[in-house]
Amino acid sequence: MKMEEEATVVLDIGKTNSKLSLLGRDGRVLQEQRRPNVVLQSGPYPHLDVEGLWPWMLETLQHFAAQARITAIVPVTHGATAAMVNEQGLVLPVLDYEFTPPEESYRSKRPAFAETLSPELPAGLNLGRQLAWLAAHFPVEFARSRHVLMYPQYWAWRFSGVAASELTSLGCHTDLWNPQARSYSSLVSALGWEDKFPPLQAAWTPLGPLLPEVARATGLPADCQVVCGIHDSNASLLRYLQSQEPVTVLSTGTWVIAAALRSASPQLDERQDMLANVDVHGQAVPCMRFMGGREFAALAGGEPAAFTIADLQAVVDQGTLALPSFAEAGGPFAGQVGRVEGPAPKTPAEQAALATLYCALMTDYCLGALHASGPVVVEGSFGRNPLFGAVLAALRPTQRVSMSDDSSGTTCGGWMLHRWGEQPAASQHLAAPLQLSGLSSYRRQWQALLPRP
Structure with a gap:
């Protein structure tokens, strides 16, 4: 420089x-x-x-x-x-x-x-x-x-x-x-x-x-x-506020916060940690969240191992299900004690695969409750897990799922505050839906076992 x-x-x-x-x-x-x-x-x-x-x-x-x-x-x-x-x-x-x-x-x-x-x-x-x-x-x-x-x-x-x-x-x-x-x-x-x-x-x-x-x-x-300055998940929203079409932004880190911009307004249920955040212009934005980063770490264990599609398929095939929740704070199932149903993961790679499936299913649950429509954009730390986006895209076939290539949507939003009115260059790639055999029935089984919020 x-x-x-x-x-x-x-x-x-x-x-x-x-x-x-x-x-x-x-x-x-x-x-x-x-x-x-x-x-x-x-x-x-x-x-x-x-x-x-x-x-x-x-x-x-x-x-x-x-x-x-x-x-x-x-x-x-x-x-x-x-x-x-x-x-x-x-x-x-x-x-x-x-x-x-x-x-x-x-x-x-x-x-x-x-x-x-x-x-x-x-x-x-x-x-x-x-x-x-x-x-x-x-x-x-x-x-x-x-x-x-x-x-x-x-x-x-x-x-x-x-x-x-x-x-x-x-x-x-x-x-x-x-x-x-x-x-x-x-x-x-x-x-x-x-x-x-x-x-x-x-x-x-x-x-x-x-x-x-x-x-x-x-x-x-x-x-x-x-x-x-600004609240972090609101910083992730900044580059999408000018769009006239529905879009849902997933701000991911310790928390996963789904913000549904311009979707059909849901009936917010406070018992499920549904809420309205306020954007920089003072507009209420329907949101839902869970402590995804914390829960991923609890399931994956320490430093997550590298894993493959084969590890995801193995977890699905053996019917290993992680049920909420694995963090003490917030989320639609706050107060419930998380548990793993079915055979325990055999390897650290399968642990990370199970954590990914769990976070994708929880995100899918939140998007459904929000009546989220239009594209889904994943910002933040989950963007570094390419198979998270691929699983989510398979669970939401009617919505396009994009992964931000930026190191952080919050950092980009901070830059935009200083350069107010300017847009950074788009830096995203589409997540191709992952073809996992049995994923639909795995999802139905997971949903049937969910505790009542």
């Missing part, structure tokens, strides 16, 4: 890993660095290791700054996470959403599903529950906080010093947002939190330049802009 070439940095914080990507003017990923995320068990409750991430970010940005002229940093993160800050910094550690706050009285406070389109979820996946627990158990610190920042905006604030709120993170199963009224929910006013949330900004808004001390520590230009 020539130093005069402009570049964008996207900070992509998933639940399992954090990634910093350097993207060129055309949206190509030029370099990236990854780091596993850590949940710290010390202190008052399990919390995210933001102070461990910060020096890694600064060091990586210093390396990137030697490669190109970086003009913007865009934060993209998972949802269900907020930071309480004042002028001195964090007033409490950033609570891990997999921690389960004691029930207490939150259920009686939360708004009805009809208001928020946010289902009641386990652990801290409803952000309102986290905040209510923190306010009750740490009242002095809660009162000292100046802002409640959604997780992307926490990092934007950390880089720029400017506090902002943004729709996509507020609108992802938080209980804090009313998508139909496009305003904060009744929970926020009932608990007197209105003043805790800073002004709303569009996800693509530049909040300001880097703080001087950050520019000095990284070598980035003093005028490098910090963009407001």
Whole structure:
């Protein structure tokens, strides 16, 4: 790269890993660095290791700054996470959403599903529950906080010093947002939190330049802009929002989130973890999800083995079925204990094949419940499993299944926020339906054994 070439940095914080990507003017990923995320068990409750991430970010940005002229940093993160800050910094550690706050009285406070389109979820996946627990158990610190920042905006604030709120993170199963009224929910006013949330900004808004001390520590230009930022699965939607035809985007990673754009609106069933996320324009998008990456790892075991079509066929032939669920949080069968019916997989390759079949069947189940129509596009980590797309295409013969060739739809979406109005070059390939003998009857058997949600 020539130093005069402009570049964008996207900070992509998933639940399992954090990634910093350097993207060129055309949206190509030029370099990236990854780091596993850590949940710290010390202190008052399990919390995210933001102070461990910060020096890694600064060091990586210093390396990137030697490669190109970086003009913007865009934060993209998972949802269900907020930071309480004042002028001195964090007033409490950033609570891990997999921690389960004691029930207490939150259920009686939360708004009805009809208001928020946010289902009641386990652990801290409803952000309102986290905040209510923190306010009750740490009242002095809660009162000292100046802002409640959604997780992307926490990092934007950390880089720029400017506090902002943004729709996509507020609108992802938080209980804090009313998508139909496009305003904060009744929970926020009932608990007197209105003043805790800073002004709303569009996800693509530049909040300001880097703080001087950050520019000095990284070598980035003093005028490098910090963009407001976005919820990660909403970042995956950005390149499809302009299409007038139905399309379903599968954002895959720790979670598999199916977002059905412009399909016939389903009757959302909160008992099955169906919900509406909110896109960058404030529109409600019907979604359904399960913890696919976590479940795949539980079934495949450790580092998944390479597997072939023959391994998939062997699993189908012997009638080995994985039944939900293999993660504790969320999904249409939350609370059910996963089990394997039939002969156990004989090899690590068959374990990975079973995990792939399970995730494809769960995705098919979600697409059916959403009445999803039109093409299906697989973004994120499942795109690196070519046989996942081939099995899904066989299960959904009336829909075209495409696999994104990008390293991450979330990273691409972050780049689009900086280059608002520009489209990256399309980078997808069609998944050919896999001809597995007996797949239809295998699917029927799996569906017949499903627990009642």
